[in-house]
Amino acid sequence: MARKLDTEDFKSTLLTILEAEKEAEAIIENAKKHAEEIINKAKKDAEEIMNKEIKIEIHKRIENLRRDLENRLREYEREEQEKASAFINKISKTIESNKESIINQIIEVVFKHDKQNY
Amino acid sequence: MTNKTIKKGIFGSSENISSKIILEAEKEAEAIIENAKKHAEEIINKAKKDAEEIMNKEIKIAHEKIKMEERRRLAEISLKMKEIILRERETIFNEVLNEVKRRLREFKKTDRYPSILQELILEGCEAIGSGDLIIKIDSKDKEIDINIEKLKRIIEERIGDKVNISIVFDNISEFGGVIVSTADGSIVYNNTLEAILERNFDDIRRIITKSILEGERL
Numbered sequence: 001m002a003r004k005l006d007t008e009d010f011k012s013t014l015l016t017i018l019e020a021e022k023e024a025e026a027i028i029e030n031a032k033k034h035a036e037e038i039i040n041k042a043k044k045d046a047e048e049i050m051n052k053e054i055k056i057e058i059h060k061r062i063e064n065l066r067r068d069l070e071n072r073l074r075e076y077e078r079e080e081q082e083k084a085s086a087f088i089n090k091i092s093k094t095i096e097s098n099k100e101s102i103i104n105q106i107i108e109v110v111f112k113h114d115k116q117n118y
Numbered sequence: 119m120t121n122k123t124i125k126k127g128i129f130g131s132s133e134n135i136s137s138k139i140i141l142e143a144e145k146e147a148e149a150i151i152e153n154a155k156k157h158a159e160e161i162i163n164k165a166k167k168d169a170e171e172i173m174n175k176e177i178k179i180a181h182e183k184i185k186m187e188e189r190r191r192l193a194e195i196s197l198k199m200k201e202i203i204l205r206e207r208e209t210i211f212n213e214v215l216n217e218v219k220r221r222l223r224e225f226k227k228t229d230r231y232p233s234i235l236q237e238l239i240l241e242g243c244e245a246i247g248s249g250d251l252i253i254k255i256d257s258k259d260k261e262i263d264i265n266i267e268k269l270k271r272i273i274e275e276r277i278g279d280k281v282n283i284s285i286v287f288d289n290i291s292e293f294g295g296v297i298v299s300t301a302d303g304s305i306v307y308n309n310t311l312e313a314i315l316e317r318n319f320d321d322i323r324r325i326i327t328k329s330i331l332e333g334e335r336l
Binding site: 012013016017019021023024025028030032034035036038039042043045047049050053054057058061062069076077080081083087088090091092093094095098099101102103105107109110111 | 154
């Protein structure tokens with residue numbers, strides 16, 4: 001009888017262990033599945049980084065460089081225009097103040113034959 | 119692992135063995151997940167690193183292109199400014215020249231003009247030389263008293279030879295002056311003030327440019 005009981009106990013113990021083994025296998029299977037999902041997601045994210053995010057970032061940075069360039073050029077052109085205007089004003093003023101002398105010199109060239117008569 | 123568990127099970131309660139199996143499985147699962155997370159992190163980090171490298175490369179290329187464009191456009195702006203200044207110089211030059219022309223037109227109305235006209239005739243005749251000469255004077259100068267005989271005498275004295283001169287009035291000049299030619303028209307000396315201005319254009323330009331440059335240096 002005792003022997004029979006031992007066998008029953010052993011069977012039940014074995015069954016419990018087998019169940020535990022099954023559960024353990026399931027836990028590990030789940031973990032593997034989850035791990036695969038984690039890796040796959042990482043790969044997808046990496047692909048996203050390489051194909052999308054990086055392009056957006058490059059585009060954004062180039063846009064910034066272009067905007068900076070346009071601002072610099074606008075500023076440069078404005079400064080150059082100011083310089084040119086100041087320069088032209090200076091010339092105009094000099095010519096205006098020397099106008100009579102310039103005209104007389106030219107007329108002297110035209111009437112070089114008889115400049116005293118002019 | 120299973121054999122080990124069964125073996126142990128003979129010596130302990132089945133619950134304990136089960137708990138141990140589950141615990142070990144959970145530990146293994148945890149390690150698997152940890153490894154996966156680590157690997158995922160590595161994948162992401164590598165992607166970020168690669169992306170950074172690609173981005174730096176692309177930005178470097180873009181930067182170079184933009185620098186080149188900047189140099190080109192700066193040169194364009196400088197050229198544009200130079201053109202503006204040149205145009206302005208030309209405007210100033212023309213304004214001065216127009217003022218000179220205005221004064222010449224005014225001068226034609228003064229009593230000093232006849233003597234200048236006479237000089238222009240003499241200069242033209244001297245340039246052509248002896249023989250039959252035709253002196254074209256502008257119709258608007260018809261009123262001016264020109265002593266042909268006196269002129270003839272001066273010309274002959276200057277060139278040391280005989281000349282015959284005839285005067286023709288025509289619309290030849292706005293500012294005044296004369297056109298002297300041989301009778302057959304083979305030699306023509308244009309001594310109108312317009313022609314003189316044109317002949318001396320380089321000198322005139324030099325005078326004005328000199329003043330402009332003086333202004334620029336101030």
